[in-house]
Amino acid sequence: MKILHAARSLGGTEKMDDVLTTDVDFDVIVVGAGVAGCVTAYQLATKGHSVLLVERGQTPGSKNLSGGVFYCSIMEECMPGFIDEAPIERRITRNCLSFLSESSFVNVDYGDKRLKESVTAVSVLRAKLDEWLANKCEEAGVMLMSGVKVDTLVKENDSIVGIRAGEDELRAHVVVAADGVNSFICRDAGIRAKEPMKHLAVGVKSVIRLPRNVIEERFNLTGDEGVAYAVVGDCTNGVAGGGFLYTNLESLSIGVVLRLDDLVGKGYSSVELHDRFLTHPAIEPFLKEGELLEYGCHMVAEGGQDMVHDLTRAGLVVVGEAAGFALNTGFTVRGMDLAAGSGLAAARAIDAALLKGDYSKVSLDQYSAELDHTFVGKDMRTYAKAPYFLENPRMYGDYGKILSDVMYSVYNLDTTPRQHLLPGAMKALKKSPVKLTQIIKDMYAGVKAL
Template identity: 40%
Template sequence: MSEDKSQVIIIGGGIAGSAAAYRLAKAGREVLVVEKGETPGAKNMTGGRLYTYALENLMPGEWADAPLEREVTREILMMMTVDDSFAVDSTFGSLSQQSYSVLRSKFDAWLASKAEEVGAMMIPGSTVTGLIIKDGKVSGIKIDDEELEADLVISAEGVNALVAERAGLIKPVNVKDIAVGLKYVYKLSESAINERFNTVSGKGVAMLCAGECNKGISGGAFLYTNKESISIGLVVDTQGWKDSKLPLVEVAEEFKQHQALARYIEGGELIEYSAHLIPEGGYQSLPQLYSDGFIVTGDAAGFVVNRGLTVRGMDYAIMSGIAAAETANEAIEADDYSKNFLKRYEDKLKPLVLKDLETLKNSHDYIAHTHHMFTTYPTLITDIMKNIYEVDGNPTKRITGLVKQSIVGKVHYFDVFKDILKGGKSL
C-alpha cells in the first residue's frame, strides 16, 4: 500500500464495510478500513438474523466457517395481552434459502478477519472525525489531526453516519425515520434451549411478538435462539416512544416477565445488554448514495426493511458492500471517481436492494401509523381464540358470532377492512 495514499478507505468495520473490503482486497486493491470499536463487531448489535444468500454472493462456497448460530427452521408469530397470548407456530423444511441467527460480536470479527486474510488493512479503535474535501471531491479522511488520503472513501458508518452528515453529503436522520432496538442475551445450555423450544442442535427459532409487549407503542418484540444463548428484545418507533413518555427499560423488563416468554429465559444468565438505532424510513428517506469520491453503504444509507413479519438489514448491508466494491473497482480501472461515474453504484443496487425498498416503501408508514395495529388487533385476535377454546357450560356459538362478540364496541368493521386493504398493499 502506498505510504501517501490508499486507493480506497472504508469508514466502519461492520458488515457492509468488511464486505466491501473483502471484495476489494480480493481484487488486489489497496483498501484501508478504519473502525471505531476496539475490534470489529465490539459495538454492533442486531436481533439478529442473517439470510445466507448474501454471504454466498460475497464469497461463493467459502463461508462454511462463518460463526453462524442456528439455522432458523421455525417461525413463531405471537399476539399478547396482559394475561394471555396466542401464537402461530410454523415449521418450514423446504425453504430455498437459509437464514441463521447470529451474534454480531462474533460474526463481524470473522468477516473482518476474512477481509484481512486477502489483504485489507484494519485500523481498529480509531474514530474518523472528518473528511478531506478538495475542489468538491472527497479525497480522504481525518482522524483528529492526522489526514489519510484516498482516491475513494466508502461510508459504512452505520445509522449514525456523522462523518458524512457533518460534511454535508447526507441530511441528518429524521426522528420519524428511526426505531430503537433494545436487546438482552441470556446464556443457557444447548440442551436447555433444545428442550424448551422442542428443537435439536443447529436448528432454531425466530419469534416476533406484538401487543402488550410494547405497551401500545408502534413496534414489536423478538426472540432468537443461538447455540448457547437466547437473544430477546424490543423494537419501538422513536416518535411513538417519545409520545408515550414510557421508560423503555421498564417496558422491556415487564415484557421479559410476561408468562408467555419468561419460561424461555428462566434460569438464564444475562451476559449482554445493548441498545441500537435502526433506520426504518425506507425508500422515501434514502440519502444521496454517492458523491464525488464518496459512496454510502449499509445502515448509513438506510438499507433496512421492516415488513412486520420480517426485518432485513444485514443481507442488504452485504449486498451494498459488494455493489460499492464493484463500483470502486471499476472507478480505479477508469481512474474516474466523479459523481457521474459512481452512479453505477445505484445501478448495481437496483435489481435487489433498491427494488425491495421501493416495493415496501409504505411499510414503515403503515406499521407506525395504523392506530389499532399494536393495541386493538393483538387483543382482538387473542380474545377470539380464547373464546373459541373456552367451554363454560353455556350454548356454543358459531365462530362468526364469537368474532362479532370480540369486535363489537372495540373497532369499526370498516376500519378493519381499510387496515387489511392498506396492509396488503404496503407489506
C-alpha cells in the same frame, strides 16, 4: 502522521508500501467494519486494490448490536464459504409470529421441511460475526485499523479525497461510508441532515445464556435448528414497534425495537419496555434460570425508502444502514443482508471507477444504477409503504386484544351455548373500539404494504 505510521507498523505489505509513495495513501478507505464495510473492503481487496478499513470500536463488532437473524443467501457471493466457515449460531428453520395481549398470546408457528434443506437465515452474535468478517478482510489484504474514530472527511474542489482522525489525515481515491445508522460521514458530506425521529427506532437487546439441551427442549429443536419469534401487539405497551426472540446455540437473543417518536411521545423509557416484555407471561417461561450475558441499546433505521438519500458524491460511496438500507415489516427486521448486498454492488462500481481512474460522481453513480437491479433496491421499493402501515396504533394494542377475545370465545368451553365462529368473532369485535370497516381498511393497507 500517527495513523499512517501505525498502519505501516501493523505490517503493511509490499504492495501497500508502493501505494504509500503515491499521492494517495490507499485506493479506498472504508469507514466502519460492520457487515457493509467488511463486504466492501473484502471485495475490493480480492480485486487487487489497496484498502484501509477503519473501525472506532476496539475490536470489530464491539460497538455493534443486531437482533440477530441474518438472511444470509447473499453472503455466498460476497464471501464464498460463508455458511461453512462463519460463526453461525443456528439455522433458522422455524418462524413464529406471536400476537400478544396483556394476558394472552396467539402464535402462528411456521415450520417447513424446505427451510431445513436450504440455509437462507441464520442466527448470529455480532461480536463474533464482525470479528470473523474483519479477519477475512485482513486475510484478503485489507489493512484493518481498530480503535480509530474518523472525525471528518477531507474535501478538495467539491470532491472527497480522504479522512481525518484526530490530527491524522489519510487520502484515498474513494472513501466508503459504512458507518451505520447515525452516519456522521453522510452529514459531513451534506447528504443527510438529522433524521426525523419517526425514521429511527431504538433497539434494546439482552443475550441470555441457557444450556444447549434446555434451549432445544424448550423450543422443540434438534441439532443446529433454530427458531425466530417476531412479536407484535402488547409487547411494547402500545408504543409502535415490536419484540423479537431468536435462539442461538447456548443463548437467546431477546429484545424490543421501539419507534423513537412514539416512545418519546408516550413518555416511556426503552429499558422499562424491554423489561416489561421479558416478564410477559408468554415470554418469561422461555428465559427461566437464564443468565444475562450481554445487554445493549442501538438505533435502527425505520424510515424505509424515505431514508434513502444520495448514495454518492465525487470520491464517496455510501453503503449499508448509513445509506438507510434497513427494513422492518413486522414479520422480519432486515439490515445485515441489505448491508452485504449494497457492499457488493458498491465494490463493483468502485472497482470499475478505479480501473478507469475516474472518481467523479457520474462514474460512481454506477453503484446506484447497479443497486436498483439487485434485491436491495427492489426490496426497498417493494416495502416503501411498510413504515406508514406500521404507524397504525391499532397494531400495538387493539388487534392483539381482538385476536385474544376471538380465540377465547373458541376455546373457553364453559356451559354457555356455543356459537359458530363468525357470530362469536362478531361478538368479540362489537366489544372492541375498532369498527369492522376500519379492520377491513387496515387489512387492505397491510396487504398492499407488506
